Amino acid sequence: MDPTQDRTQDPTQDPTQDKTQDRTEAETKDLIARYIAVWNEPDAERRRDAIAALWAPGGSTSHRLLESRGLAAIEERVRNAHVKWVVEKDYEFRAGKHALGHHGVLMFNWGMWSKASGELVSGGLDFLQFDDDGLIRTDHQFPEPS
Numbered sequence: 001m002d003p004t005q006d007r008t009q010d011p012t013q014d015p016t017q018d019k020t021q022d023r024t025e026a027e028t029k030d031l032i033a034r035y036i037a038v039w040n041e042p043d044a045e046r047r048r049d050a051i052a053a054l055w056a057p058g059g060s061t062s063h064r065l066l067e068s069r070g071l072a073a074i075e076e077r078v079r080n081a082h083v084k085w086v087v088e089k090d091y092e093f094r095a096g097k098h099a100l101g102h103h104g105v106l107m108f109n110w111g112m113w114s115k116a117s118g119e120l121v122s123g124g125l126d127f128l129q130f131d132d133d134g135l136i137r138t139d140h141q142f143p144e145p146s
Helices: 025-040 044-054 071-088
Strands: 055-063 066-069 091-102 105-114 120-130 136-143
Touching (some): 025 091, 044 055, 071 091
Parallel strands (some): 055 136
Antiparallel strands (some): 120 136
C-alpha cells in the first residue's frame, strides 16, 4: 500500500457526490441562516417550503420535552414556537457565532433576543445530523437552562 494514501478514505466513494461531506464556511453560514429563518418566518407557506428544503421527509426535531417527526409535525412544532416566542413574546431567533461540522453533522449555537430591548433572553445549541442528500435527518436542540 502507498504510505501517502489516506487509509480513512474509501477509494470506491466519490466525495464530490456525498452531500454530507464537510461544507465550506459560506455553505455552513447559509444553512444556519436558512435554519434560523424558519423559526422567524411569519408566512405559513414560505415557512412550509423552507422546512421542506431543509429537512428530510422522515426527519425530526427534538429537545428534552418533545420530538416532532415528519415534515407536517416539524411544521406544527415550528409554527407553535413561532407563535409563542416571535408573535406573542416579540422575540427574534439569531444565529450565534460558533459552528462546527464534520462527517455529516453540524453543531451551532443560537440566541433568542428581545426585539423591544435588544437583550439576549435565551440561547442554546443545535446538533444536526444529515441524510445522504444533505437534508436534516435529526435536529437535537439543547436550550440553555434558565
